[in-house]
Amino acid sequence: ALAAAIKSVPSASCAPELVVLTLSMGGLSLRHEMSVEGSSAHGTIQSLAAGKWLIDAVAVDGEGDAVYAGRAKAEVRRDGITPVSVTLRAVEGRIRIQVSAAGVPETMPVHSADLFVYYAGGSSAYRSYKDVREQDGLFVVEDSGYPPRSYDLRVVLKAADGSxxxxxxxxxxxxxxxxxxSVDWSPGLGHLQVDVGLILIPSAPADVSVSIDGTQAGVSWTAPADNLAASYRVYWRYSRFDRYTTSRSQQIEAPSAGAVVSLSSQQRGSTVYFVVVARDSSGQESLRSSEVSAEYR
Known part of the structure; x- marks a missing residue:
């Protein structure tokens, strides 16, 4: 018999409901399902042939999507019970970006689009999609293999001569x-519609507020109710045409829910934007809080 336990199944955008085990050894293969209770799943598989088995485990949410996955090996011995612990890690996500050129004057026909995707820890674009051509009125990119986290998108619309x-x-x-x-983007409309349907890991801080005195900015927030935050990181930028990076950030250990950050004196006269993220003990960041801003006089 084989006793299998899922030791860690973090929360996902749709909570895992079922763990599906696929066991294989040589030409033998079988499937076993276990219900998820809280953050774990437990079950016993009886009457397995003695030998070395490969175990593939997938946590599935209510929509049938595999949201966490892991693998382990176990050797089943005759007349014995072999305990096995499998740790499941987040499955990479997928994106679909739709860019509409509606709003660009007809006197400047759009020939192609360049799309650049960044994340805060990277010094250059994480992924670039260049010379995307229009199809049915949209410039569309679909891709997979995206680690779960927050990203920044920049779009460049170009004429036929590349300008x-x-x-x-x-x-x-x-x-x-x-x-x-799914990200739907159009120029000059002042908004972005992002269809994600997610549960944060951990939840983002709320009620962020900021005040600036001299070159010091005081930032405060409300801690997430899920109690997963081990620390927080405050990010700031001096323009909406700039992006959030770790070079302009400050980490604060929980349970503190406030920070004082030093601003560059060379940026006086600008509007400074702030977001706060929660970080769990393993370093996973929540999505960002709502962005707040203050005038830097």
Missing amino acids: VLYESEYVGFGVCPGKST
Whole structure:
């Protein structure tokens, strides 16, 4: 017999409901299902042939998507019970980005689009999609293999000669474990619609507020109710055409829910934007809080 326990199944955008085990050894293969209770699943598989088995475990949410996955090996001995612990990690997500050129004057026909995706820890674009051509009125990119976290998107619309017609601000979106994120973008409309349907890991801080005195900015927030935050990180930027990076951030250990950050004196006269993220003990960041801003006189 084989006793299998899922030791850690973090929360996903849709909570895992079922763990599906696929066991294989040589030409033998069988499937076993276990219900998820809280953050674990337990079960016993009886009457297995003695030998070395490969165990593939997948946590599935209520929509049937695999959101966490892991693998382990176990040797079943005759007349014995072999305990096995399998740790499941977040499955990479998928994206679909739809860019509409509606709003660009007809006197400047858009020939192609360049799309650049960044994340805060990277010094250059995480992924670039260049010379995307229009299909049915939209410039569309679909891709997979995105680790669950927050990203920034920048769009450049180009004429046939390669000259830039429109360059967007940085726009944020989030990718959740094993899920598809759809981003609809259009220029000059003042908003972005992101369809994600997610549960944060951990939840984002709320009620962020900021005040600036001299070159010091005081930032405060409300801690997430899920109690998963081991620390927080405050990010700031001096323009919407800039992006959030770790070079302009400050980490604060929980349970503190406030920070004082030093601003560059060279940026006086600008509007400074702030977001706060929660970090769990393993370093996973929540999605960002709502952005707040203050005038830097």
